[in-house]
Amino acid sequence: xxxxxxxxxxxxxxxxxxxxxxxxxxxxxxxxxxxxxxxxxxxxxxxxxxxxxxxxxxxxxxxxxxxxxxxxxxxxxxxxxxxxxxxxxxxxxxxxxxxxxxxxxxxxxxxxxxxxxxxxxxxxxxxxxxxxxxxxxxxxxxxxxxxxxxxxxxxxxxxxxxxxxxxxxxxxxxxxxxxxxxxxxxxxxxxxxxxxxxxxxxxxxxxxxxxxxxxxxxxxxxxxxxxxxxxxxxxxxxxxxxxxxxxxxxxxxxxxxxxxxxxxxxxxxxxxxxxxxxxxxxxxxxxxxxxxxxxxxxxxxxxxxxxxxxxxxxxxxxxxxxxxxxxxxxxxxxxxxx
Amino acid sequence: xxxxxxxxxxxxxxxxxxxxxxxxxxxxxxxxxxxxxxxxxxxxxxxxxxxxxxxxxxxxxxxxxxxxxxxxxxxxxxxxxxxxxxxxxxxxxxxxxxxxxxxxxxxxxxxxxxxxxxxxxxxxxxxxxxxxxxxxxxxxxxxxxxxxxxxxxxxxxxxxxxxxxxxxxxxxxxxxxxxxxxxxxxxxxxxxxxxxxxxxxxxxxxxxxxxxxxxxxxxxxxxxxxxxxxxxxxxxxxxxxxxxxxxxxxxxxxxxxxxxxxxxxxxxxxxxxxxxxxxxxxxxxxxxxxxxxxxxxxxxxxxxxxxxxxxxxxxxxxxxxxxxxxxxxxxxxxxxxx
Numbered sequence: 314x315x316x317x318x319x320x321x322x323x324x325x326x327x328x329x330x331x332x333x334x335x336x337x338x339x340x341x342x343x344x345x346x347x348x349x350x351x352x353x354x355x356x357x358x359x360x361x362x363x364x365x366x367x368x369x370x371x372x373x374x375x376x377x378x379x380x381x382x383x384x385x386x387x388x389x390x391x392x393x394x395x396x397x398x399x400x401x402x403x404x405x406x407x408x409x410x411x412x413x414x415x416x417x418x419x420x421x422x423x424x425x426x427x428x429x430x431x432x433x434x435x436x437x438x439x440x441x442x443x444x445x446x447x448x449x450x451x452x453x454x455x456x457x458x459x460x461x462x463x464x465x466x467x468x469x470x471x472x473x474x475x476x477x478x479x480x481x482x483x484x485x486x487x488x489x490x491x492x493x494x495x496x497x498x499x500x501x502x503x504x505x506x507x508x509x510x511x512x513x514x515x516x517x518x519x520x521x522x523x524x525x526x527x528x529x530x531x532x533x534x535x536x537x538x539x540x541x542x543x544x545x546x547x548x549x550x551x552x553x554x555x556x557x558x559x560x561x562x563x564x565x566x567x568x569x570x571x572x573x574x575x576x577x578x579x580x581x582x583x584x585x586x587x588x589x590x591x592x593x594x595x596x597x598x599x600x601x602x603x604x605x606x607x608x609x610x611x612x613x614x615x616x617x618x619x620x621x622x623x624x625x626x627x628x629x630x631x632x633x634x635x636x637x638x639x640x641x642x643x644x645x646x647x648x649x650x651x
Numbered sequence: 652x653x654x655x656x657x658x659x660x661x662x663x664x665x666x667x668x669x670x671x672x673x674x675x676x677x678x679x680x681x682x683x684x685x686x687x688x689x690x691x692x693x694x695x696x697x698x699x700x701x702x703x704x705x706x707x708x709x710x711x712x713x714x715x716x717x718x719x720x721x722x723x724x725x726x727x728x729x730x731x732x733x734x735x736x737x738x739x740x741x742x743x744x745x746x747x748x749x750x751x752x753x754x755x756x757x758x759x760x761x762x763x764x765x766x767x768x769x770x771x772x773x774x775x776x777x778x779x780x781x782x783x784x785x786x787x788x789x790x791x792x793x794x795x796x797x798x799x800x801x802x803x804x805x806x807x808x809x810x811x812x813x814x815x816x817x818x819x820x821x822x823x824x825x826x827x828x829x830x831x832x833x834x835x836x837x838x839x840x841x842x843x844x845x846x847x848x849x850x851x852x853x854x855x856x857x858x859x860x861x862x863x864x865x866x867x868x869x870x871x872x873x874x875x876x877x878x879x880x881x882x883x884x885x886x887x888x889x890x891x892x893x894x895x896x897x898x899x900x901x902x903x904x905x906x907x908x909x910x911x912x913x914x915x916x917x918x919x920x921x922x923x924x925x926x927x928x929x930x931x932x933x934x935x936x937x938x939x940x941x942x943x944x945x946x947x948x949x950x951x952x953x954x955x956x957x958x959x960x961x962x963x964x965x966x967x968x969x970x971x972x973x974x975x976x977x978x979x980x981x982x983x984x985x986x987x988x989x
Binding site for chain 2: 364393436439507628630640
């Protein structure tokens with residue numbers, strides 16, 4: 314007997330508490346519709362470090378330390394950190410945690426990392442391994458552009474379906490506590506890799522939407538619930554293109570997403586005014602929207618039942634140059650105030 | 652109350668069974684001292700694929716499918732695959748699992764990935780989330796060389812402390828079963844990131860040895876055991892340099908490693924005859940030695956108590972170019988036939 318329901322939704326024996334959380338973003342995100350909600354920001358894209366990569370690690374350190382301070386604990390009181398990012402060999406995370414003596418599990422889930430880490434952290438708490446576990450991730454527009462696309466100095470033209478990597482980071486601390494005012498994780502649905510043959514690296518929404526449709530359909534079937542049972546169903550960063558594709562794909566399966574559905578990539582920017590084309594992307598997109606906006610709104614009882622589903626495009630520049638299509642994945646976490 | 656002992660060793664409620672395992676290697680590994688033990692090999696470095704990266708994914712698919720076939724199950728009978736590799740964005744793993752409909756958690760732990768994945772898979776089994784979970788990883792000399800160092804065609808000179816990335820892959824399937832003839836995982840000790848300031852990318856043994864010393868010392872203290880209580884203590888791929896450093900570092904802490912200690916990087920090659928300098932490295936090194944040699948020898952009762960500790964160097968080429976030192980990590984798994 315396991316805690317599994319149906320095809321692969323996992324119900325925690327005791328709901329896992331989100332005890333603390335923190336967010337940090339850059340200037341462009343500060344100027345967006347959610348700007349006032351983030352815990353911290355910097356108008357310096359280097360965050361006073363000497364490279365974009367170091368700036369990314371700095372953001373992670375800021376939110377990690379903030380969460381530790383909020384809880385008035387020391388790193389020794391935390392069992393595990395689950396962290397990952399988009400940099401080659403997940404260097405953003407590896408360097409952010411090296412001064413924090415906590416047992417570390419490095420992840421790579423592309424833009425799905427926030428839910429991936431949250432699921433695994435929650436499993437270690439509910440499985441009896443941890444009193445406290447952390448999920449942490451980040452992305453940075455400048456470190457991502459030069460690694461995945463072109464040097465910024467080149468000033469390349471962006472296609473209409475392209476997304477803008479969010480400069481931001483988010484961190485959650487999960488625990489065995491049971492404070493009625495804090496959001497709880499009731500269940501989760503880890504994703505399956507799904508590749509429908511999309512090859513355009515500038516249309517990652519299309520590459521990820523089928524994975525999101527698959528995970529959401531599995532979750533709703535497993536739990537025998539409907540989209541309208543939730544106050545908010547939010548995808549990681551499908552952007553405006555992927556968001557519409559998700560609606561279309563689910564409609565074919567008889568599932569209609571109503572106005573409870575939104576996407577972190579379209580929430581974080583005013584796509585038109587801020588010239589970001591299809592919206593935001595990057596691990597830091599869903600991580601900062603979750604920790605800066607969604608979780609605080611849950612504590613204010615604006616949202617009581619939230620499905621947070623982050624999506625990842627699992628290619629690298631070489632696989633695309635070698636003609637491969639783009640595998641996608643989507644991990645789902647159910648946060649609840651009830 | 653958690654399953655934690657001391658500083659961070661986790662004792663499973665019920666020992667987790669290693670139900671099946673498989674290994675695959677390339678020609679050079681086949682010609683090494685452990686050559687006859689591996690399940691499969693190819694004398695074609697492309698494994699009949701059209702790129703080295705695709706060859707790496709192919710190896711993972713081979714061992715994954717072998718394990719599924721050994722157990723006479725279908726992918727639907729497995730709850731989770733934990734996999735990662737050295738390629739940018741862990742592409743080796745992302746592409747290897749896309750035809751296998753199993754919930755997937757992508758990892759990045761550099762050469763520590765085999766123990767990292769095994770620990771997390773075991774936690775999901777013992778935590779009540781999975782009946783069966785898989786840990787999978789790989790590395791390929793040719794894909795690693797061109798990504799981390801130089802194009803092969805350049806024919807660069809290798810330094811004496813450098814290691815040779817193993818072309819190989821390994822896979823274990825863990826389960827709730829309880830067959831007396833199969834190895835069990837009794838406990839584990841996840842690693843903490845440790846950076847002692849080593850900056851030489853060609854001396855990764857030195858960068859990783861302090862992390863290995865820290866994890867092994869913590870584990871022995873937590874469990875109140877001594878090195879001689881184990882038939883085999885094996886590090887992932889410290890190589891000949893790191894192996895000696897580990898002995899020296901532990902001696903300072905009053906721990907003497909005897910002849911029970913070895914390293915997968917020095918076991919897999921005849922370092923002198925095969926001209927691999929300090930030995931083997933890469934995620935596939937410890938993964939193929941574990942699944943090809945150690946676990947089978949345990950089933951023959953040659954080893955009854957084994958500490959398997961994989962080590963990872965968590966830099967990327969950019970962080971080294973930016974003058975950063977190399978953070979290390981070491982994850983430990985205790986396999987037992989008792």
